[in-house]
Amino acid sequence: MARASKLIIPLLALLALAALVAVASGCGTTNADPQRGRVLFVQRCGECHTLAQAGSTGAVGPNLDHAFAAAREEGNDSDTIEGVVKAQVEYPRENNGNPAVSMPAHLVSGQDLDDVAAYVGEWAGVPGAAPPKVPGGPGAQVFASNGCGTCHTLAAAEAGGVTGPNLDEHLPGESQAAVEEMIKDPNAEIVKGYPPNVMPQTYEQMLSQKEIEDLVKYLLENAGGGSGGSKG
Numbered sequence: 001m002a003r004a005s006k007l008i009i010p011l012l013a014l015l016a017l018a019a020l021v022a023v024a025s026g027c028g029t030t031n032a033d034p035q036r037g038r039v040l041f042v043q044r045c046g047e048c049h050t051l052a053q054a055g056s057t058g059a060v061g062p063n064l065d066h067a068f069a070a071a072r073e074e075g076n077d078s079d080t081i082e083g084v085v086k087a088q089v090e091y092p093r094e095n096n097g098n099p100a101v102s103m104p105a106h107l108v109s110g111q112d113l114d115d116v117a118a119y120v121g122e123w124a125g126v127p128g129a130a131p132p133k134v135p136g137g138p139g140a141q142v143f144a145s146n147g148c149g150t151c152h153t154l155a156a157a158e159a160g161g162v163t164g165p166n167l168d169e170h171l172p173g174e175s176q177a178a179v180e181e182m183i184k185d186p187n188a189e190i191v192k193g194y195p196p197n198v199m200p201q202t203y204e205q206m207l208s209q210k211e212i213e214d215l216v217k218y219l220l221e222n223a224g225g226g227s228g229g230s231k232g
């Protein structure tokens with residue numbers, strides 16, 4: 001009995017502390033900018049986390065819509081989720097499944113952290129969330145909705161991802177067939193200096209042939225300011 005309570009008390013203290021941290025960090029919400037947070041999320045978090053509103057498809061960490069859907073349904077508001085996100089970024093838990101891919105600490109801080117946390121707090125677990133409609137036609141929408149900008153830079157899409165090659169630099173001059181192949185079968189030819197198996201291998205299954213064609217057309221018309229599609 002006595003031994004059990006010795007264990008329980010520190011545990012309760014820890015939980016109370018976690019709650020305090022969450023509440024205290026939730027205070028900076030007044031001048032947080034979720035729009036800016038979305039861009040940062042796509043760049044810094046989306047490679048590891050799926051979040052429907054961001055159009056990100058990362059699968060290293062938990063799907064954040066799934067992680068927060070229950071909390072939201074139980075009536076936790078955006079501020080609470082925002083606090084949890086801040087606590088996780090400042091003091092990441094070890095990944096129980098695979099410690100080698102635990103979330104790095106302090107990926108963002110200061111105003112950036114406020115903005116990212118406000119953004120995730122606003123959208124994680126919201127039923128039916130989807131990326132905002134973007135200008136530029138159907139191909140632009142496919143690009144925005146499928147996390148391409150999480151990993152790739154493409155100025156026309158205001159995407160600044162750096163995990164994969166900069167599409168403005170790499171695509172001009174490529175043929176339509178070649179770009180289609182790069183998306184459907186990314187491992188067929190690995191771009192020099194980049195690892196295999198990072199670009200999702202699933203787009204051929206996830207997207208319709210029409211969506212892929214719209215996407216390729218959009219890329220060739222816009223990459224590098226629109227000089228693509230000349231070769232082949």
Ligand code: HEC
Nearest residue numbers: 044045048061062067085088093094095096101102103107
């Ligand atoms: C290198 C991959 C990686 C990156 C980048 C990353 N995370 Fe994580 N994240 C993880 C992993 C792995 C976990 C699971 C840890 C665990 O098992 O508890 C996690 C957990 C989380 C959780 C807790 C989810 C839950 O189930 O409670 C939140 C919230 C979170 N991350 C937010 C973010 C935000 C915001 C960013 C960007 C600033 C980010 N992550 C960037 C890998 C990453």
Ligand code: HEC
Nearest residue numbers: 146147148151163164165170182186189190191194198199
């Ligand atoms: C999780 C990160 C990630 C996502 C998401 C991603 N890519 Fe990639 N992509 C990469 C990496 C890394 C490479 C380089 C390695 C390789 O060739 O597979 C690459 C390569 C490419 C290439 C070849 C570029 C060249 O120079 O030959 C194209 C084109 C491309 N991606 C387009 C896309 C499109 C379009 C999407 C969205 C439908 C997308 N990628 C989503 C990481 C990603």
